[in-house]
Amino acid sequence: MSAAVHTSVLLQEVIDGLQPKAGGVYIDATCGLGGHTxxxxxxxxxxxxxxxxxxxxEALREARTRLAEFGDRLTLVEGDFSALKEQAAQTGHLPADGVLADLGVSSLQLDRPERGFSFQRKGPLDMRMxxxxxxxxxxxxxxxxxxxxxxxxxxxxxxxxxxQVARAILGARDAGKLVSTQDLAALLERTIRGRPTGIHPATRTFQALRIAVNRELAELEALLALLPELVRPGGRAAIISFHSLEDRLVKRAFEDPKPAQQPHRLPVEPERKFGPWRSLQKKPVVAEEAEVEANPRSRSAKLRIAERREAIG
Ligand SMILES: C[S@@+](CC[C@H](N)C(=O)[O-])C[C@H]1O[C@@H](n2cnc3c(N)ncnc32)[C@H](O)[C@@H]1O
Incomplete structure (x- = not known):
């Protein structure tokens, strides 16, 4: 059980960005196996x-064992982004000096066939985090x-x-031939065959279904909306995303508002020049070549870091 390995992505870059310090309070919203934690x-x-x-x-059970040496400096809680503010308040972690979210799936989830995330292993079509x-x-x-x-x-x-892919999937479903991850992977291999993209024909469909099953974009939007209430002024937020839709949402949330984004402003209301965040870089931080070589999952990782403004307006 303890054999699961997850290589944390952009680890040094996250530490450089959040600059954790003695006595600080931090929230890792995606603890997983606890590498960044x-x-x-x-x-x-x-x-x-x-x-x-x-x-x-399951990830939290692993993290609890692996991080036992830190005693009561670490609090582990099960929950999704939507519940984060209440949980942080209840456990005395508000406001935080830094918040991290490393989105996507962990290797533990991918490696357990019974979780149904992997097209390389036979399992039920589950995919729930x-x-x-x-x-x-x-x-x-x-x-x-x-x-x-x-x-x-x-x-x-x-x-x-x-x-065409949707039709093939629904045809197999209606014929009762879509029971396991292997059924779906084999169907995709047959349907997408002859169109080499450099990646396995099932990769993108599995990713799409996983994002839908776990409402990943809605969850990210919920996190971005409550993030300013989690971080103290002067504190920082770091988000690692693996999908262009996610990165776009993060970029938007860390930017200052554009006039077009304030359509319902009353004429007497002054235009807000600044949002809650000061973005620390224009372009997202990406993994260096050596990291990509050692950990191919880091290839698509994009890290954005922002500092909470002292005052918004
Ligand atoms: C990429 S892994 C994190 C790995 C971790 N940073 C490490 O270094 O070991 C992402 C984790 O985030 C969790 N996760 C994804 N979306 C979540 C959400 N909306 N709420 C809570 N956890 C979420 C997943 O269950 C998974 O364990």
């Missing part, structure tokens, strides 16, 4: 405190129509010829 604890020693949150109780919460991929596929599935594949997976 460990670095936050180490750099905020001897008395900094960290709240680690994850919607996956929080087991027992919300519909599984099988339940999603049982209820979608062609239009909705086409949208999911195109938007979340940038799948080539999404309508």
């Amino acid at each position: 460990r670095a936050l604890l180490e750099h905020s020693g001897p008395d900094g405190r960290v709240l680690g949150v994850d919607r996956d109780p 929080g087991p027992g919460v919300g519909p599984t991929a099988a339940e999603l596929l049982a209820s979608v129509d062609e239009l909705e599935l086409t949208r999911i594949l195109a938007e979340y997976g940038e799948v080539d010829r999404p309508k």
Whole structure:
């Protein structure tokens, strides 16, 4: 059970960005197996405190064992982004000096066939990060129509010829031939064959279904909306995303408002020049070549860091 390995992405860059210090308070909103959480604890020693949150109780069990040496400097809580503010308040981690979110799936989730995330291993079509919460991929596929599935594949997976792929999936579903991850992977291999893209034909469809099952974009929007209430003025937020839609949302949230984004401003209301954040870089931080070589998952990672303004207006 403890064999799961997850290589944390952009670890040094996150520490350089959040600059954890002794006595500081930090929130890792995506604790996973605790790689970034460990670095936050180490750099905020001897008395900094960290709240680690994850919607996956299996990951939290692992993190609890791995990080036991930090004692009560670490608090671990199960929950998703939408519940973060209440949980941080209840556990005494508000306002935080820094908040981190490292989006996407962990290797633990990918490596466990029974979780249904991997097209390389036979498992049920589950894909839920929080087991027992919300519909599984099988339940999603049982209820979608062609239009909705086409949208999911195109938007979340940038799948080539999404309508054709959606039709093939729904045909197999209606024939009762779509039970396991391997059924879906084999179907995608047959459907997408002959269109080499350099990646496995199932990659993008699995990604699209995972994003839909876990409502990943809605969750990110919820996080970005409450983030200013989590971080103290002068504190920092760091977000690592793996998908262009996610990165666009993060970039937008860290930017100052543009006049066009304030359509309902009353004439007497002064135009707001600044949002809650001062972005620390124009372009996102990406992994260096050596990291990509050692950990291919880091290839698509984009890190954005912003500092909470003292006053907004
Ligand atoms: C890439 S992993 C984090 C790995 C971790 N930073 C490390 O170094 O070990 C992402 C984790 O975020 C969790 N997660 C994703 N979306 C979440 C959400 N909306 N709420 C809570 N946890 C979420 C997943 O369950 C997963 O364990």
